[in-house]
Amino acid sequence: xxxxxxxxxxxxxxxxxxxxxxxxxxxxxxxxxxxxxxxxxxxxxxxxxxxxxxxxxxxxxxxxxxxxxxxxxxxxxxxxxxxxxxxxxxxxxxxxxxxxxxxxxxxxxxxxxxxxxxxxxxxxxxxxxxxxxxxxxxxxxxxxxxxxxxxxxxxxxxxxxxxxxxxxxxxxxxxxxxxxxxxxxxxxxxxxxxxxxxxxxxxxxxxxxxxxxxxxxxxxxxxxxxxxxxxxxxxxxxxxxxxxxxxxxxxxxxxxxxxxxxxxxxxxxxxxxxxxxxxxxxxxxxxxxxxxxxxxxxxxxxx
Amino acid sequence: xxxxxxxxxxxxxxxxxxxxxxxxxxxxxxxxxxxxxxxxxxxxxxxxxxxxxxxxxxxxxxxxxxxxxxxxxxxxxxxxxxxxxxxxxxxxxxxxxxxxxxxxxxxxxxxxxxxxxxxxxxxxxxxxxxxxxxxxxxxxxxxxxxxxxxxxxxxxxxxxxxxxxxxxxxxxxxxxxxxxxxxxxxxxxxxxxxxxxxxxxxxxxxxxxxxxxxxxxxxxxxxxxxxxxxxxxxxxxxxxxxxxxxxxxxxxxxxxxxxxxxxxxxxxxxxxxxxxxxxxxxxxxxxxxxxxxxx
Numbered sequence: 001x002x003x004x005x006x007x008x009x010x011x012x013x014x015x016x017x018x019x020x021x022x023x024x025x026x027x028x029x030x031x032x033x034x035x036x037x038x039x040x041x042x043x044x045x046x047x048x049x050x051x052x053x054x055x056x057x058x059x060x061x062x063x064x065x066x067x068x069x070x071x072x073x074x075x076x077x078x079x080x081x082x083x084x085x086x087x088x089x090x091x092x093x094x095x096x097x098x099x100x101x102x103x104x105x106x107x108x109x110x111x112x113x114x115x116x117x118x119x120x121x122x123x124x125x126x127x128x129x130x131x132x133x134x135x136x137x138x139x140x141x142x143x144x145x146x147x148x149x150x151x152x153x154x155x156x157x158x159x160x161x162x163x164x165x166x167x168x169x170x171x172x173x174x175x176x177x178x179x180x181x182x183x184x185x186x187x188x189x190x191x192x193x194x195x196x197x198x199x200x201x202x203x204x205x206x207x208x209x210x211x212x213x214x215x216x217x218x219x220x221x222x223x224x225x226x227x228x229x230x231x232x233x234x235x236x237x238x239x240x241x242x243x244x245x246x247x248x249x250x251x252x253x254x255x256x257x258x259x260x261x262x263x264x265x266x267x268x269x270x271x272x273x274x275x276x277x278x279x280x281x282x283x284x285x286x287x288x289x290x291x292x293x294x295x296x297x298x299x300x301x302x303x
Numbered sequence: 304x305x306x307x308x309x310x311x312x313x314x315x316x317x318x319x320x321x322x323x324x325x326x327x328x329x330x331x332x333x334x335x336x337x338x339x340x341x342x343x344x345x346x347x348x349x350x351x352x353x354x355x356x357x358x359x360x361x362x363x364x365x366x367x368x369x370x371x372x373x374x375x376x377x378x379x380x381x382x383x384x385x386x387x388x389x390x391x392x393x394x395x396x397x398x399x400x401x402x403x404x405x406x407x408x409x410x411x412x413x414x415x416x417x418x419x420x421x422x423x424x425x426x427x428x429x430x431x432x433x434x435x436x437x438x439x440x441x442x443x444x445x446x447x448x449x450x451x452x453x454x455x456x457x458x459x460x461x462x463x464x465x466x467x468x469x470x471x472x473x474x475x476x477x478x479x480x481x482x483x484x485x486x487x488x489x490x491x492x493x494x495x496x497x498x499x500x501x502x503x504x505x506x507x508x509x510x511x512x513x514x515x516x517x518x519x520x521x522x523x524x525x526x527x528x529x530x531x532x533x534x535x536x537x538x539x540x541x542x543x544x545x546x547x548x549x550x551x552x553x554x555x556x557x558x559x560x561x562x563x564x565x566x567x568x569x570x571x572x573x574x575x576x577x578x579x580x581x582x583x584x585x586x587x588x589x590x591x592x593x594x595x596x597x598x
Contacts, residue, residue, distance in 0.1 A: 053426050073430070083427075090415075103331035184314070
């Protein structure tokens with residue numbers, strides 16, 4: 001891995017009796033990073049610790065090689081943050097607030113005004129930038145939140161559930177915007193419990209469950225699979241029995257079989273078995289492992 | 304005219320220039336605070352109360368100068384000198400307005416940021432809790448100083464112009480250059496700390512202002528009652544009284560502070576000074592601890 005932009009070692013965080021993060025060790029490269037987990041998995045806690053907004057119970061985190069605990073201001077000067085909830089003064093216009101956010105990020109006042117206008121145009125709020133934030137819809141607020149997170153040219157943007165509460169069109173637009181951030185020279189940490197969103201936008205996945213780290217690797221590694229998926233037209237019983245008798249591992253969901261073979265060609269084996277048993281087939285192909293498959297398997301495994 | 308069109312994607316322009324330090328970031332928060340308090344870049348109804356109070360504070364000063372202009376040639380200068388309010392008298396005139404101004408402005412600076420969760424944005428930027436609080440207090444200090452000083456400057460400059468010896472008047476009243484800001488500071492130090500503490504917990508601006516006004520008025524009554532019936536030292540609970548005593552001391556105008564529980568019970572002005580410093584210190588500590596927890 002190239003130099004990690006984020007690293008954590010022995011990270012623990014407890015709130016009273018609740019263990020929000022448990023022995024998290026990770027190193028994450030630059031790029032678009034998906035932070036995946038169910039509600040309460042510890043995603044927001046991890047993001048706040050990376051910003052130095054929360055102190056871990058034990059362990060340390062570094063962002064661009066700087067400790068977020070010892071030097072939080074140095075970290076924040078390179079990072080933008082889009083919180084999950086609202087964060088706007090309702091009586092201020094989007095242009096004023098985003099411009100002010102830029103100044104808070106260390107940009108000169110004149111430059112801030114100009115950039116606020118540009119960034120609001122980029123997120124699709126050019127027409128609405130002089131409207132009060134209190135009058136914004138959920139979708140517009142999400143865009144404005146993204147604008148305040150990127151207006152000061154951070155190297156890394158932490159997005160906490162950026163697509164939550166959006167309708168399908170709004171979600172689509174937000175995911176496209178997130179995809180574009182990489183082109184602007186920014187790394188992105190995108191937290192979500194919607195696994196499909198992460199698959200569409202990220203190239204690296206950090207998977208959390210109940211505060212524990214399940215996976216921390218490239219998306220393509222997670223999705224890689226040697227299994228073959230076959231969808232049958234008839235009762236799969238005879239085909240399954242025949243495949244298993246020839247050393248294949250088979251998992252069955254209704255009439256869909258996932259077939260894995262340690263040695264030999266699974267496609268050839270399936271062809272032979274179906275010919276022998278006379279079971280009809282609807283489709284055959286390499287299995288596409290989704291994040292959901294991996295998440296559910298990991299969740300089941302970790303108990 | 305051409306039939307060909309082109310779509311230009313403005314894309315994203317990275318900022319490569321130098322970044323400001325915390326001092327400039329604090330200054331940005333101060334400017335934002337001043338705009339909030341005065342309702343600038345807000346809807347018109349947000350401007351009514353602050354600007355109404357400012358007009359109420361300044362108009363009498365302009366009227367005083369106008370009255371001096373009108374009566375200048377009447378040959379009744381000695382009589383008029385007693386009638387026309389001086390600087391300490393004007394503090395008395397504007398004292399309750401300043402009190403009201405602080406009561407309404409402190410919540411404006413703290414409550415919306417907290418209730419609307421804007422603190423999350425501050426917390427994600429390169430600044431500390433102390434930076435935020437110092438800047439917010441600084442914003443109110445700037446506006447309150449301007450609010451208090453503006454009418455005083457009108458009277459001071461009016462007096463200088465009307466005296467016929469502009470430079471002589473200015474140099475003859477140099478002490479006012481420290482007395483007026485010191486008086487304004489005394490008002491601010493006594494009132495703002497408590498107003499900020501209440502605002503740090505209240506969820507509505509109106510409620511914060513109401514609680515603060517009620518608390519201050521009640522403290523005066525309680526101070527009087529307990530000082531009379533239990534012990535004279537209870538008069539130190541008269542919060543407004545401390546500012547009044549200090550202004551009286553600054554302007555060597557004992558009449559100004561007569562009627563306060565502190566003067567009635569022969570409490571030294573030094574006690575008021577200590578009380579004001581203590582109020583400011585305790586308020587600052589409580590405010591910092593509160594915001595450390597929520598920011």
